[in-house]
Amino acid sequence: MARLKRQICRLVLDYFDKTYTNELGDQWQTVREVLTAPGLWQYAVLLNNFQNHTETRKHLRMHGYDQLTHPTFPESLHCYINRNPGKFPGQRHQKGMIKEYYILNASSILPVLALDVKHGETVLDMCAAPGGKSIALLQCASPGHLHCNEPDFHRSRWLQETLESFVPLPHRNVISTTELDGRLIGRTNANTYHKVLVDAPCSNDRSWLFSSDVQQAAERISQRRTLPAIQTELLR
Numbered sequence: 001m002a003r004l005k006r007q008i009c010r011l012v013l014d015y016f017d018k019t020y021t022n023e024l025g026d027q028w029q030t031v032r033e034v035l036t037a038p039g040l041w042q043y044a045v046l047l048n049n050f051q052n053h054t055e056t057r058k059h060l061r062m063h064g065y066d067q068l069t070h071p072t073f074p075e076s077l078h079c080y081i082n083r084n085p086g087k088f089p090g091q092r093h094q095k096g097m098i099k100e101y102y103i104l105n106a107s108s109i110l111p112v113l114a115l116d117v118k119h120g121e122t123v124l125d126m127c128a129a130p131g132g133k134s135i136a137l138l139q140c141a142s143p144g145h146l147h148c149n150e151p152d153f154h155r156s157r158w159l160q161e162t163l164e165s166f167v168p169l170p171h172r173n174v175i176s177t178t179e180l181d182g183r184l185i186g187r188t189n190a191n192t193y194h195k196v197l198v199d200a201p202c203s204n205d206r207s208w209l210f211s212s213d214v215q216q217a218a219e220r221i222s223q224r225r226t227l228p229a230i231q232t233e234l235l236r
């Protein structure tokens with residue numbers, strides 16, 4: 001516990017205390033308790049249908065994970081959650097190896113389900129890195145073409161790595177990647193896609209609360225103010 005406390009960036013926490021006390025009032029204390037204790041966060045495990053996951057399923061059940069089910073879920077979507085906090089160990093990226101599962105927040109599946117991609121459709125994932133929703137989408141259906149876009153250089157590399165880790169080469173033929181500003185795609189590629197997923201850049205509070213670089217944290221606080229405008233422009 002003491003180790004976790006050391007990792008919290010004081011500057012960011014002070015900023016949250018001020019901003020969210022204004023926005024959430026008394027509820028902020030409850031949110032704060034969870035936000036500052038990563039041990040309480042819940043993660044889901046999304047199985048990758050491009051790889052055999054029989055053993056992983058056994059492990060998940062042994063560790064108290066249950067499959068999320070709903071009449072509207074595609075049968076091909078296998079996502080497991082555990083009612084107890086904790087994180088199933090992730091798999092390291094190894095060139096040429098296809099991973100069996102992706103760790104994510106279960107709520108990340110919701111926009112993908114709402115998109116309801118059908119086999120053969122042309123889909124744009126406009127803000128795609130690190131690629132969790134692209135991977136989830138590929139578990140639900142086989143799009144005719146999936147265009148994954150991510151303008152940030154480093155995050156775009158991360159996206160490439162994710163795609164390489166989860167999608168075997170022959171299936172990657174239907175995926176293309178670009179590093180464009182999503183705000184421009186609508187102008188050049190109007191009427192190209194059946195469906196567009198816009199997972200717009202957000203404040204990402206959980207990750208940068210633990211930032212070890214105070215200067216970068218201060219920059220993020222100031223960048224935060226520009227987010228609503230960018231989010232609106234991406235949706236136009």
Ligand SMILES: C[S@@+](CC[C@H](N)C(=O)[O-])C[C@H]1O[C@@H](n2cnc3c(N)ncnc32)[C@H](O)[C@@H]1O
Nearest residue numbers: 127128129130131132133152181182199200201
């Ligand atoms: C919330 S994250 C996306 C997470 C991703 N969809 C996933 O599920 O793994 C938002 C992404 O939008 C990217 N982004 C920021 N500005 C953008 C822009 N103008 N156009 C497109 N993407 C942008 C960020 O670099 C970031 O990677």
